[in-house]
Amino acid sequence: MSNFRVELKKVVDDSYDVQIGRDLISDLVADLKNGLAGGISKFAVITDSTVEPLYGIPVHTALREAGYAADLFVFPAGEKSKVRATKEMLEDAMLAKEYRRDCCVIAVGGGVVTDLAGFLAGTFGRGVPFINYATTLLSAADASIGGKTAVDTELATNLIGLIYQPLKVYVDIDTWKTLPEKQLVNGLAETIKHACLADRELFQYLEEHSQDILACDPAACTYISEHNCEVKYKVVMKDEKEKNLREILNLGHTVGRAIETVSQYRLLHGEAVAIGMAAQTLLGCKCGYLTKEECHRVISLMEKTGLPVAVPEYIDRESLVRKLYTDKKVRDGKLRFVFQKGIGDVMTFGEEVYAREVPEDEIRAIIKTM
Numbered sequence: 622m623s624n625f626r627v628e629l630k631k632v633v634d635d636s637y638d639v640q641i642g643r644d645l646i647s648d649l650v651a652d653l654k655n656g657l658a659g660g661i662s663k664f665a666v667i668t669d670s671t672v673e674p675l676y677g678i679p680v681h682t683a684l685r686e687a688g689y690a691a692d693l694f695v696f697p698a699g700e701k702s703k704v705r706a707t708k709e710m711l712e713d714a715m716l717a718k719e720y721r722r723d724c725c726v727i728a729v730g731g732g733v734v735t736d737l738a739g740f741l742a743g744t745f746g747r748g749v750p751f752i753n754y755a756t757t758l759l760s761a762a763d764a765s766i767g768g769k770t771a772v773d774t775e776l777a778t779n780l781i782g783l784i785y786q787p788l789k790v791y792v793d794i795d796t797w798k799t800l801p802e803k804q805l806v807n808g809l810a811e812t813i814k815h816a817c818l819a820d821r822e823l824f825q826y827l828e829e830h831s832q833d834i835l836a837c838d839p840a841a842c843t844y845i846s847e848h849n850c851e852v853k854y855k856v857v858m859k860d861e862k863e864k865n866l867r868e869i870l871n872l873g874h875t876v877g878r879a880i881e882t883v884s885q886y887r888l889l890h891g892e893a894v895a896i897g898m899a900a901q902t903l904l905g906c907k908c909g910y911l912t913k914e915e916c917h918r919v920i921s922l923m924e925k926t927g928l929p930v931a932v933p934e935y936i937d938r939e940s941l942v943r944k945l946y947t948d949k950k951v952r953d954g955k956l957r958f959v960f961q962k963g964i965g966d967v968m969t970f971g972e973e974v975y976a977r978e979v980p981e982d983e984i985r986a987i988i989k990t991m
């Protein structure tokens with residue numbers, strides 16, 4: 622009998638910049654010319670059918686005009702496309718056009734695009750570099766920052782994926798002007814979540830300026846983008862691989878992700894998260910984690926922006942309760958929730974413990990009142 626030890630200690634610097642600005646396509650091309658992707662000269666631009674004519678084609682055209690080899694890969698827009706079959710389709714299309722390890726993926730779009738393209742980049746050729754060009758408020762606040770990439774399954778959302786960091790993220794706030802108001806409202810949910818868990822100043826700003834954001838005021842959009850980045854950075858820097866602290870970014874997501882799936886994606890992600898936020902706020906108030914006044918402020922802010930705070934009538938409550946058990950925070954078959962502490966902080970339940978078990982009857986009672 623013999624034993625051979627494979628010593629593989631790694632020191633990796635996965636740092637990257639998030640550039641917030643307006644009309645950033647020319648900046649993207651300039652960064653590539655200055656070596657952002659090293660010596661790579663072949664780019665797979667991945668986008669969806671909605672974003673393709675607005676920003677996918679302009680990015681692709683700018684790359685070609687700059688002398689790069691580039692192809693546009695498009696899939697049908699919507700959460701229902703964020704599945705393994707779509708990833709396989711894109712991979713086969715890239716292989717057919719002779720993409721190999723000497724390429725870079727550029728994700729142009731919202732959260733579905735950045736999640737899917739980032740996951741593809743992390744596995745294609747055992748990992749190729751990728752860049753996020755975020756075109757929605759939701760992706761700017763959430764999906765494009767932090768390296769979490771994934772696809773959905775019939776059981777639940779985001780159960781299959783990996784942590785894979787981009788070379789750079791571009792948050793182009795000019796793109797928000799082309800979003801329907803429903804999508805802008807949808808995007809505010811993750812920003813409100815960040816404010817509730819870590820940024821009281823941001824929460825107060827949202828109370829006063831939510832309509833400016835929905836009107837795409839440049840100053841307001843830049844302000845919330847900077848604060849979203851700061852909140853996520855402070856969490857991800859300490860817990861890149863989601864070992865403990867990063868769970869707090871799942872505030873509102875236990876009910877939110879479940880109701881998103883049970884609704885069969887009739888609810889947008891932000892709409893579902895808003896309902897989940899309302900649920901954790903009501904339960905947290907009952908447990909004494911925030912006052913009735915603070916609970917009212919959180920729910921009122923979501924209502925003011927146009928986000929839903931009640932479970933739709935078409936959702937079967939018992940089906941929703943059962944779906945809660947597909948949440949990633951479940952341990953030993955027990956439901957676990959993250960709770961905000963007042964406004965701008967989160968509860969801790971021991972050393973580096975940021976979620977606590979919640980009996981099924983307690984959350985069922987809350988859901989039935991919504």
